[in-house]
Amino acid sequence: MLRHSISIPALGAARAVRPAATVPLTLSAVRSASSLTSTRGRPPPTHPARQAKIIAAAAKRREQHEQRMAAASSKSSSASAATAKSAAAVAAELSKRKQFMSITPRSDVLDLIQSWGLGENKRPTMKPDKYPFVPHAKRPVEFVAAAKREGSFWRNEERWPEVAMIGRSNVGKSRLINAVCGTTIVRVKAKPGLTQSINWYKVAKPWRGYVVDMPGYGFAYAKDERKEAWADIIPEYLKRPQVSRLLVLVDARHGLKMADVEFLDSMSKLRRLPKSIILTKCDLVRPDILARRYQSVCQDVHKFGIQPSNVVMVSAKSGAGLIPLRTLLKRELMTTAEAEAAAGQ
Numbered sequence: 616m617l618r619h620s621i622s623i624p625a626l627g628a629a630r631a632v633r634p635a636a637t638v639p640l641t642l643s644a645v646r647s648a649s650s651l652t653s654t655r656g657r658p659p660p661t662h663p664a665r666q667a668k669i670i671a672a673a674a675k676r677r678e679q680h681e682q683r684m685a686a687a688s689s690k691s692s693s694a695s696a697a698t699a700k701s702a703a704a705v706a707a708e709l710s711k712r713k714q715f716m717s718i719t720p721r722s723d724v725l726d727l728i729q730s731w732g733l734g735e736n737k738r739p740t741m742k743p744d745k746y747p748f749v750p751h752a753k754r755p756v757e758f759v760a761a762a763k764r765e766g767s768f769w770r771n772e773e774r775w776p777e778v779a780m781i782g783r784s785n786v787g788k789s790r791l792i793n794a795v796c797g798t799t800i801v802r803v804k805a806k807p808g809l810t811q812s813i814n815w816y817k818v819a820k821p822w823r824g825y826v827v828d829m830p831g832y833g834f835a836y837a838k839d840e841r842k843e844a845w846a847d848i849i850p851e852y853l854k855r856p857q858v859s860r861l862l863v864l865v866d867a868r869h870g871l872k873m874a875d876v877e878f879l880d881s882m883s884k885l886r887r888l889p890k891s892i893i894l895t896k897c898d899l900v901r902p903d904i905l906a907r908r909y910q911s912v913c914q915d916v917h918k919f920g921i922q923p924s925n926v927v928m929v930s931a932k933s934g935a936g937l938i939p940l941r942t943l944l945k946r947e948l949m950t951t952a953e954a955e956a957a958a959g960q
């Protein structure tokens with residue numbers, strides 16, 4: 616028999632499911648392979664035992680297919696319920712958006728936005744505030760302490776006022792401290808969940824007080840147990856008498872979210888603490904949308920006893936709106952003279 620030393624994949628292997636076996640090239644193999652692929656249409660002779668096997672396999676396949684079809688139909692009925700649910704959510708969201716767009720921007724609010732250079736503005740009418748927060752100070756603020764649990768809170772025995780920044784993760788709390796105080800010492804990141812402890816920053820003389828950065832609530836890239844720990848220490852911290860004002864930061868692009876409403880609600884039960892709402896990232900919002908946002912937020916926070924005079928629009932990026940925020944912050948802090956007078960009492 617003619618036998619070559621090379622080997623080829625068995626013919627028809629491209630169509631077979633199993634990987635191709637290699638067989639030696641013989642004349643008889645070539646002949647039988649050509650009979651399998653012949654165009655005469657005669658099927659190759661099959662053994663009865665093999666035929667029975669094929670029939671059994673086909674029956675099994677049919678049974679499996681029916682099972683799959685039954686499973687798919689039950690899945691599609693639950694999927695259609697989920698689709699109906701998400702359609703309802705989309706409809707609710709659309710009607711909310713429609714409601715929001717139906718707000719007429721007030722001319723005084725639009726004027727305020729324009730004069731402060733707020734809003735998405737290619738050519739701001741006003742230069743960002745470049746005046747130092749504390750003139751002549753080498754460091755306007757200094758990091759003094761961080762706490763991840765109640766036992767390690769900064770003691771602040773002099774009872775100097777503490778202004779706390781709070782809001783959803785990524786709303787811009789840390790960057791706003793840097794912008795307001797004219798520093799870069801607070802770490803900032805685009806990913807939510809960077810600040811994972813309560814951090815105290817002491818303001819330089821002649822001021823006596825602290826600006827406090829906090830972990831955010833809502834979504835954050837952090838471990839669940841860490842987020843649970845924040846949920847416990849934040850209310851504990853806010854009970855302290857040293858906390859003199861709360862700055863609740865809200866992203867101007869989104870307005871009040873459920874997490875903000877829940878927080879403000881829980882705060883109204885916890886303690887009557889002066890609060891301001893700070894609309895952040897105003898450089899990312901069109902002026903007319905920003906005016907609507909301001910008006911709708913003023914309306915939403917009214918039920919928590921927050922007046923429109925305590926709703927401030929800022930952009931830590933462009934510096935717009937920082938002057939009123941600095942004024943507000945300084946009003947909260949004691950001067951050295953006031954601190955001495957308080958200590959002498």
Ligand SMILES: Nc1nc2c(ncn2[C@@H]2O[C@H](COP(=O)(O)OP(=O)(O)OP(=O)(O)O)[C@@H](O)[C@H]2O)c(=O)[nH]1
Binds near residue numbers: 783787810811932
């Ligand atoms: N365009 C723009 N981006 C801002 C502004 N403020 C903050 N950001 C950006 O928003 C992202 C989050 O800012 P952070 O200050 O770290 O936010 P945070 O609230 O401290 O976040 P967590 O510490 O994770 O809770 C960063 O990428 C900032 O650069 C702003 O006024 N304008």
Ligand SMILES: [Mg+2]
Binds near residue numbers: 788789810
């Ligand atoms: Mg932060």
